[in-house]
Amino acid sequence: MTFETKNIIIDGYSLSFENIVEFIQYPNIKVTLSAAAIERVKHYRAAVDQWLLEDKKAIYGVTTGLGKLKDYVIDEHDQNAFQQNIFLSHAVGLGPDFPEPVVRLAMLLRANVLARGHSGVRVEMIERLLLLLNKGVIPCVPQIGSLGVGDLQPMAHIGLCMVGAPEGRARYNGEEGKSNTLLEKANIVPVQFNLKAKEALALIDGSTMVLASSLFAYYQTEQLCRTADMAAAMTIEATRGELDALDPRIHEANNLYTEQETARIIYEFLKGSQWCTAEGRQRLGEFSPRVQDAVSIRSTAQVHGAIKDVLLYVKSILVREMNASKDNPLIFSDGAKFESLSGGNYHGAHLSYALDFMGIVITDMAIISERRSARLLDPIMSYGLPANLIAVAGLNTGFALVHANATAIVSEMRILATPASVGSVPSKGNQEDHNSMAMTGVRKLMKMIDHAQQVLSIELLLSAQAIDLITENMDGLAMGKGTNSLHQWIRQSINPMWEDRYILRDLQKMIGLVESGEILDQFPPIKLFPIQ
Known part of the structure; x- marks a missing residue:
């Protein structure tokens, strides 16, 4: 071809x-x-x-x-x-x-x-x-x-x-x-x-429609991975995270290529940040060494890297399926004669398993994003950010209910992550007595991708707000080059919130920027990882 x-x-x-x-x-x-x-x-x-x-x-x-x-x-x-x-x-x-x-x-x-x-x-x-x-x-x-x-x-x-x-x-x-x-x-x-x-x-x-849906879902999931890395970098900046966790020596020692790449990508966004230093942390009253952050911050590269590693396996299945004879019966020729053989190449087992794997890792991508978002709302867990990310709490509720959406979505995703591939039900007079249920898998996966886009959008919206709330405290200290550019780009479309307003419009706008891929168009893409 x-x-x-x-x-x-x-x-x-x-x-x-x-x-x-x-x-x-x-x-x-x-x-x-x-x-x-x-x-x-x-x-x-x-x-x-x-x-x-x-x-x-x-x-x-x-x-x-x-x-x-x-x-x-x-x-x-x-x-x-x-x-x-x-x-x-x-x-x-x-x-x-x-x-x-x-x-x-x-x-x-x-x-x-x-x-x-x-x-x-x-x-x-x-x-x-x-x-x-x-x-x-x-x-x-x-x-x-x-x-x-x-x-x-x-x-x-x-x-x-x-x-x-x-x-x-x-x-x-x-x-x-x-x-x-x-x-x-x-x-x-x-x-x-x-x-x-x-x-x-x-x-x-043949499982053609399942394969088509799977490929489209995989294409969207590669974009999700890029968005997740960007959202994580923004949260690390907003919480003045400890960058030692991104040291390449740690990730080389773990022997996972996708993890090493993820750590490099997140670090590139944060490169040059003076917020993520002892001096930056002291600006909000943190005078003892941070030493290390919570797992959702410190192990983001490990989790995102593992997600991408599973997705590479899924991709290898999809590429093989694209160029396979998925039909029954099949006709073969040895050059001299033809033979028709009935078999089971139409069966979607490979795809069904792969779809379940994708659903599981996408769910965990949303889970760790929700945990990072939760930290931003809590003055203790965020090391000094205002409660609910609002300047004057009490009179104003802030972003607590925006984050509640992420909690609700993650709960639903956990249910959707239940494997479809083990749910075979016989049909057609028991002639089809084992079914892959791959269509069930791909239908729920499409919902899970939509949900993950929303959860990541919430993290981006909250981290951008967090950055605005402490910018004055950080006067004279530089943000990371990438996170600064990303924050400024978000602020071209969505203003910070100093007191309560109808925030749903802002959330919907942020979700639209993620779903459309506009946010990814502003930054170099993550390179495709070679299958090892």
Whole structure:
């Protein structure tokens, strides 16, 4: 696969995470099949045509029904109706729709899987899927229904749109409507597209929608990691923390590369700080040596580093899954003959475990952030910051209730962090008697990411307020270069609060700066950590 700006050429084998990031960030990127993929797909499709016309083989989902109906034979003349019936019977998803970037990713990923050839579809079918993607006709896909052993329900909704069925819903140029109407508006012809044997099943099999959601969630989580490091640095500055905890010798001795990088990143934000010195601490009456801070301050690099280390493992799974044949049955060739094999590559176990891991570490990221925020409100734990971060307490309540949100959110995240992967429930007459429940995992993970963004926003808002409250005490002492820049940037949008006001607007604005990624655009990104 080759990659150029605004163009991805897929071959089924070399899609990279960097391509995924570009694809998310630039929705107008076009996707096409490589010449080698086209020849490979034609080669494998010839086997399916031969089995249908000459050998009359019993092949699951090709000449047989699905699931418990695997013993029912599908006649050749019924194939077109069978393909349509697969979509109509499976497109029964419920709940809110997936975000549009996730659906776009699912279309890209499924096309890449089909480009490997083992699914036995026609080139025309893959190109039809890419045509919708490139034209910007994006199916509306409900989130509930998949059990993580093939995303049959959500992908069937994409299938209805791909073939131009009026039952399909889609979005095009900001308009939502029936897929056949929107395909016509996008000048996609023919509006009605007939699938051949094997193609409907090949589209819906495999955990494609879970993988797309997982990749989007991972992309957001990398941004969360950057935000968490920035928030921690601000809190350390506001509490005049002991910087010895960031000494590289400590982290080299712990032998965790991601921890070493995290310590370096936080230190770079605090570099040059005179607040985080004995002189700075004395300005608020702290005359005894600090020696060391509480764990939520002192061990931030260790915790954030461990989170990133787990995420690297998750990333390795996602990258492998992007370029794997996630289908059943699969077609293989030794050059002389073809063979169809039924197996379980559609199963989403890998993804389900990875999603649970992500949920756990994101929850702990929020937990340690909430603890740092709590310290800012307490004059004892903050070494002299005003109570509730307000200049005149009593008459004014300050930020106590802002922080209460973080406490409530963390409590909910702990519940959401319960693993979905151990919750298998049999279905479909016990033919599917073990399910990965990966869709449950990814749905709750999306909520957890939203929650973590809010918790980190609270820490940033509180630490910025804390800095303002003691700036006069620190007159003549420099802040860290990075924390000073970050504080000034926040203050361009949100003013400090000297007495109570309707603070919800400020909190919502801070959350918006984090969710949109605007806060990250102001500072160099954390480099991608190589997989060790």
